[in-house]
Amino acid sequence: MKVLVILGHPRSDSYCSALADAYTRGAQAAGAEVQFLRLSDLDFELNVLVPSPQHQFTEPDIVKAKELIKWADHLVFVYPTWWGNMPALMKGFVDRVFVPGFAFYEIQPDAFEKLLKPRTAQLIITMDTPVLIDRIINGAPSRRSMENATLKFCGVSPVRKMLLSPIKHSTQQQKDLWLEKVYQQGYALRNGVLTARERFLQKLMPWIQAIRLQFYPMTFFAYGIGAFAYAKLYDSFNWTVFLLGYLVLFLIEVITVFSNDYYDKETDKLNRSFGPFSGGSRVLVNGVISDNELIGAMKGLFVALCLSTILLGFISVSSFPTILLSIVLLFGIAISYTAPPLKFSYHGLGEIIVGFTHSFAVILCGFIFQGGDFNHSYPWLLGIPLFFSIIPAIIMAGVPDYEADKAANKGTLVVRLGKTGGTYLAGLFVLMSLISVALLNQIDLIKDAYGNFIYLAAVHGGFLLLMFLNFIRKRNKPDRIDGMMAIALMYILWFALVPFFRLV
Numbered sequence: 201m202k203v204l205v206i207l208g209h210p211r212s213d214s215y216c217s218a219l220a221d222a223y224t225r226g227a228q229a230a231g232a233e234v235q236f237l238r239l240s241d242l243d244f245e246l247n248v249l250v251p252s253p254q255h256q257f258t259e260p261d262i263v264k265a266k267e268l269i270k271w272a273d274h275l276v277f278v279y280p281t282w283w284g285n286m287p288a289l290m291k292g293f294v295d296r297v298f299v300p301g302f303a304f305y306e307i308q309p310d311a312f313e314k315l316l317k318p319r320t321a322q323l324i325i326t327m328d329t330p331v332l333i334d335r336i337i338n339g340a341p342s343r344r345s346m347e348n349a350t351l352k353f354c355g356v357s358p359v360r361k362m363l364l365s366p367i368k369h370s371t372q373q374q375k376d377l378w379l380e381k382v383y384q385q386g387y388a389l390r391n392g393v394l395t396a397r398e399r400f401l402q403k404l405m406p407w408i409q410a411i412r413l414q415f416y417p418m419t420f421f422a423y424g425i426g427a428f429a430y431a432k433l434y435d436s437f438n439w440t441v442f443l444l445g446y447l448v449l450f451l452i453e454v455i456t457v458f459s460n461d462y463y464d465k466e467t468d469k470l471n472r473s474f475g476p477f478s479g480g481s482r483v484l485v486n487g488v489i490s491d492n493e494l495i496g497a498m499k500g501l502f503v504a505l506c507l508s509t510i511l512l513g514f515i516s517v518s519s520f521p522t523i524l525l526s527i528v529l530l531f532g533i534a535i536s537y538t539a540p541p542l543k544f545s546y547h548g549l550g551e552i553i554v555g556f557t558h559s560f561a562v563i564l565c566g567f568i569f570q571g572g573d574f575n576h577s578y579p580w581l582l583g584i585p586l587f588f589s590i591i592p593a594i595i596m597a598g599v600p601d602y603e604a605d606k607a608a609n610k611g612t613l614v615v616r617l618g619k620t621g622g623t624y625l626a627g628l629f630v631l632m633s634l635i636s637v638a639l640l641n642q643i644d645l646i647k648d649a650y651g652n653f654i655y656l657a658a659v660h661g662g663f664l665l666l667m668f669l670n671f672i673r674k675r676n677k678p679d680r681i682d683g684m685m686a687i688a689l690m691y692i693l694w695f696a697l698v699p700f701f702r703l704v
Contacts (some may be wrong), residue, residue: 201232201389204272208279210240215367215375220278222379226386227276235268239289242416246292253663254299265297274320274393274562275356276386277357277457279366281327281334281342294350303354314355318402320393321351321359324382327550350470358398360385406488410481412457416450419562421696422586423449426566426579428651428703433578435697440572444512445569447448448527449562451505456534457481458498464610465540471604473679477593477689478600504532517571526568548611559587581646585654586695588633592626592664593688597683599623620675626688630661633695649699657694664691 205224209216220236227234242261243456250256268274279290286294295678300306305313310681327334347359362385364378394402431437461468461480468480483489492527507525513520534557536542538549544553560583567579598605598614599622606615614622637654667684671677 201227201230201274201394202272203227203232203234203274203276203389204237205234205276205278205384206237206239208239208277208287208292208293210287210289210449211404214238214280216278216280216326217327218323218379218555219364220276221380223276223278223322223324223386226383227389228386230387230390232386232389235272237265237268239293242293244292244296246288246296247389249293252300256296260447261294262296265293266302269297269316269319274322275351275388276322276324277346278324279326281325281329284329284334284338285342286346294346295553298354307474311474313580318384319356321356322362322385322393323347323359324362324385325364326367327363327365329365331363331365334363334365355533358394359360360393380554385479388484406483409603410458410461410483411454411493412481412487414476415457416453418590418692418696419449420446420698421455421693422559422562422583423566425582425586425649425696425699426563426568426572427570428457428566428700429519429563429578429582430567430572432648432703433576434571436571438516441512441516441569444515445565446510448505448508449530449565450511451501451508452527452531452534455501455505455531456499456537458494458501459535460529460538462494462498463540463543464703465491466609467601467608469600469606470607472615473600473603475600475680475682475685477682477685478597479604484658497627503675516569518573520566522568522573524567526574530557530565533557533561546610547610548613548616551591551598551613554594555587557591557664558590559583581640581643582649582699584640585633585637585650586692586699588629588636589692591629593692595626595629596681596685596688599677600679602679620672623668623672627665628693630665630668634658634661637695647704651698651702654694654698657691657698660691666690 205220205227207217207220217238224234224236242265244259244262245256248256254276264411273453277287287293297334302315304315323343323346327342329338330530332341343363345360349356350618351359362382370378421446427437427442427445445525463486464480465484468474468482468485471479474480474482484491484494509524513523516523533553537545537553544550557613560580563579563583563586564574567576568574572579595613598612599619601610601612602614602619604610605612613625617625637650641650641652641654644661664687669686671681671684
């Protein structure tokens with residue numbers, strides 16, 4: 201392990217200096233390669249004198265410091281707390297070194313690339329204020345600013361903390377104990393920085409990110425609508441079938457999401473307006489998961505899907521060919537959103553496909569898995585308002601992706617119609633969702649599912665339409681529309697949650 205120890209105390213004879221030496225000796229005893237950076241020995245301008253700190257003249261010592269940080273796997277900062285924060289020397293060093301282009305990169309106003317991944321850090325901070333008082337009364341500004349606002353912001357994680365206090369009135373015996381503790385902390389590097397749990401989470405979290413769990417509730421509730429609709433008609437419900445059936449749908453959705461990331465990789469690379477609702481999961485673009493790993497995962501998930509389908513076919517009262525046909529059709533349509541040869545999203549059909557799979561298709565699956573059939577009108581009618589409510593959010597998700605999709609010849613509706621035309625179409629679908637539910641609510645069976653409570657969706661829909669109109673009127677339309685996307689996605693919940701809970 202390559203370790204960089206940075207001493208932020210301006211005096212070379214300080215107790216912090218002794219602590220830094222102790223950590224260095226411990227790390228070297230653990231077999232680490234250690235470099236030592238004493239900030240008081242460096243020659244650099246403490247203040248940022250230009251509007252953008254990365255454009256200020258970079259002194260040789262700052263260049264050297266950046267090179268050492270890039271070289272290191274583990275960064276150790278040793279400094280005192282004065283007046284609740286780090287010394288001016290330490291703060292000036294942070295201001296001059298952790299600059300855009302080196303420590304982070306601003307992709308867009310609210311999105312940043314963390315350039316110091318995957319480094320870890322250790323903070324060793326001395327203070328006279330008792331630790332508990334510093335945390336409760338002062339808010340621990342020295343630690344928090346360094347840990348959260350600097351290191352983690354730039355991708356350094358985890359950040360270990362060792363707070364030594366009170367220093368001023370401590371005995372020599374206590375100081376010696378602290379020196380030994382710091383030495384042992386350095387020596388602990390023989391086992392690495394990460395715990396077994398952290399190593400596991402480090403491997404797991406990219407996959408959680410790739411799965412994009414924020415989109416799965418919509419599928420679950422639509423599936424539940426179909427299953428509980430069958431129960432209402434026939435007074436029969438099988439929980440084992442319900443849970444296994446959802447597992448099948450979950451596997452299909454995960455494979456589809458992974459496939460979208462794989463086939464949209466080049467588009468996502470071009471995307472500079474990505475957000476939580478668009479632009480993919482970024483795991484391939486950022487290199488945290490490789491193409492081969494993603495392909496291997498899809499193969500494994502496909503095997504699990506096949507086995508789950510066979511088991512579902514055996515335990516469901518529906519015939520095996522019916523179960524198999526519904527799953528094959530859903531999988532084929534869903535995976536073709538970006539996968540060749542159909543690539544629906546590249547030909548202006550992607551939005552309709554997402555709307556269909558997340559409404560009619562999954563409602564039908566819930567209905568069929570319990571024992572229903574394709575020909576019954578009930579699940580189809582239930583799917584109409586949900587289908588119309590989904591399309592606006594899917595269309596508007598193309599706005600942040602517009603430039604990247606256009607450059608990659610991905611013919612989404614926003615690319616084909618423009619941002620204004622796409623927004624008008626999204627508004628039309630909002631109106632259609634409200635009109636369709638009002639008309640269908642005249643049918644007794646459908647009214648049991650939606651009831652009068654659904655009319656409150658008109659208030660939400662009206663607010664969403666006002667947001668669309670405001671967006672249309674803007675001469676310079678923003679690339680990021682996270683707020684509007686959140687409102688559009690929440691609008692769908694009216695047509696998913698109301699029938700789900702009324703039928704259940």
